[in-house]
Amino acid sequence: MTNADPATYPTTFTPYGDRPSDPEQVAKLAELARGGTTHEDLRDWLQLVDSIGELRVLEGVDWQENIGRITEMLTHSDHAPAVLFDAIPGAQKGFRILVNAQAERSRLAVSLGLPSDIGTWELMDEWERRRDETEPVAPMMVDGGPILENVLEGDDIDLLKFPTPLWHPQDGGRYIGTGDAVLTRDPEEGWLNMGTYRVMVHDSTNAAIFMSPGKHGRLHRQKAFERGEPLPAVVLVGLDPLLFLASALEMPYGQSELEWVGGMRGRPVECIAGRHTGLPIPARAEIALEGFLMHDEERMEGPFGEWTGYYASASREEPVFRLSAIYHRNDPIITGVPPEKPPYEAHKFRQYLKSANLRREMRLAGVPDVTAAWCHGVGGCQLFTAVSIKQRYPGHARQAGHIAAQCRTGAYLGRITVVVDDDIDVSDLDEVIWAISTRCDPERSFDIIRRAWSGPLDPAIEPGKKGFNSRVVIDATKPYEWIDQFPEAIGPTPEEKAVTRQRWSWILR
Numbered sequence: 001m002t003n004a005d006p007a008t009y010p011t012t013f014t015p016y017g018d019r020p021s022d023p024e025q026v027a028k029l030a031e032l033a034r035g036g037t038t039h040e041d042l043r044d045w046l047q048l049v050d051s052i053g054e055l056r057v058l059e060g061v062d063w064q065e066n067i068g069r070i071t072e073m074l075t076h077s078d079h080a081p082a083v084l085f086d087a088i089p090g091a092q093k094g095f096r097i098l099v100n101a102q103a104e105r106s107r108l109a110v111s112l113g114l115p116s117d118i119g120t121w122e123l124m125d126e127w128e129r130r131r132d133e134t135e136p137v138a139p140m141m142v143d144g145g146p147i148l149e150n151v152l153e154g155d156d157i158d159l160l161k162f163p164t165p166l167w168h169p170q171d172g173g174r175y176i177g178t179g180d181a182v183l184t185r186d187p188e189e190g191w192l193n194m195g196t197y198r199v200m201v202h203d204s205t206n207a208a209i210f211m212s213p214g215k216h217g218r219l220h221r222q223k224a225f226e227r228g229e230p231l232p233a234v235v236l237v238g239l240d241p242l243l244f245l246a247s248a249l250e251m252p253y254g255q256s257e258l259e260w261v262g263g264m265r266g267r268p269v270e271c272i273a274g275r276h277t278g279l280p281i282p283a284r285a286e287i288a289l290e291g292f293l294m295h296d297e298e299r300m301e302g303p304f305g306e307w308t309g310y311y312a313s314a315s316r317e318e319p320v321f322r323l324s325a326i327y328h329r330n331d332p333i334i335t336g337v338p339p340e341k342p343p344y345e346a347h348k349f350r351q352y353l354k355s356a357n358l359r360r361e362m363r364l365a366g367v368p369d370v371t372a373a374w375c376h377g378v379g380g381c382q383l384f385t386a387v388s389i390k391q392r393y394p395g396h397a398r399q400a401g402h403i404a405a406q407c408r409t410g411a412y413l414g415r416i417t418v419v420v421d422d423d424i425d426v427s428d429l430d431e432v433i434w435a436i437s438t439r440c441d442p443e444r445s446f447d448i449i450r451r452a453w454s455g456p457l458d459p460a461i462e463p464g465k466k467g468f469n470s471r472v473v474i475d476a477t478k479p480y481e482w483i484d485q486f487p488e489a490i491g492p493t494p495e496e497k498a499v500t501r502q503r504w505s506w507i508l509r
């Protein structure tokens, strides 16, 4: 069901309006797209992505059905562009939605200020280096910024003025928060968290925020509610892709993602103080919802199409998020990252960053010689993970597997963790499955971890019993005791392959 006449559907793209014509600016953009300097906000980012030819604008597409459908199909297409929907029927022209933003490595690289043609392993090495070396830089509080171009309070608050899509037909409501960031402060310890949690519109002034048990925002909520108080929160539903990345990735407990982004960029994130909560609101964000998660009022949330590829958490009572203010720029942009059957956009960028985080966490936990890690997109970067090691001692493989399954990156809603030798490319499913099939003897190679951290989204656990799950750690390495007698594998080494491919390029692509 749509409110647009199919005869009015666009048949081609519209150019991105903010494209500069000044040659100096064009040259600057080209320079920036080669990497080195990070953008200031989403609008700069869009210009950069447009300059590398990866942005399209679509006008006249309805929010009821086709924005969601097109987004689902874009995210499952290789090399699809970022798409900005504008002139959405029923909404003010200029109120836009960006989708598929970081589904390609080139655009993820733009977000990180890296060359857009950077390779997989180079990007991961750089991310790991930044995770090691970044020192936090506190946000700088400022008095003004584009986010104050429109401030709605009291009777003017109207969540329904935004063209929030119905992303999937069976969703229980319109989700304005998908590629978002939710800011909350720990009521006891005072630190500021930023996490990506879905936000459903109830009506013009109320919404729901779904935080899985154990997530940092949920811990803040628990602490506030135990004191009998509401939890102040700010939800950025349109924001800079770099802030979004920090929000959507697992950072250590107690680390402020806003400070981490400041440190990584080498300059503080400029913020205004929320008028009702005092929470910092990035001054160049697109749309910020400020309010309180109510300790004494609940409404139904869900169902929602989820990252596992199902509507598994169904609907439940969740605390109401009551808005005190909406702040937005002129012509605001919602950043949409609706979950789809994996792998979808979030997995396409998380596979690099979560995998690099996993390898780093294993190193910091003292596991030697971890050569690579890969959180496979097909498992939502959670359910199917492979790590490779150069085996050094008896028990090394089991140590690697159990730590990969239970460290910060691996602990939540995992299922299968595989350890392979370093001759296996962990990012290649064929190679990983081949190692499992040929190097495992199930009675010696499989360990089960019971009562691990899961939650309402786990499709394999019966309704009413969700919370815990079990894990299998598969040791698919050659048995250490007779590693030297293990049959030799067929095939050239990667170095031999490279030489042969070059020499015989006319037949081997």
Ligand SMILES: Cc1cc2nc3c(=O)[nH]c(=O)nc-3n(C[C@H](O)[C@H](O)[C@H](O)COP(=O)(O)O)c2cc1C
Binding pocket: 178, 179, 193, 194, 195, 196, 197, 198, 199, 210, 211, 212, 213, 214, 215, 216, 217, 218, 247, 248, 249, 250, 251, 337, 338, 339, 346
């Ligand atoms: C697009 C996207 C949507 C997400 N939605 C949710 C959600 O609705 N609820 C949730 O608990 N986690 C969600 N996550 C996962 C969290 O954002 C992620 O685990 C993050 O690290 C949470 O922040 P925290 O570690 O500060 O709790 C989502 C992640 C992405 C990339």
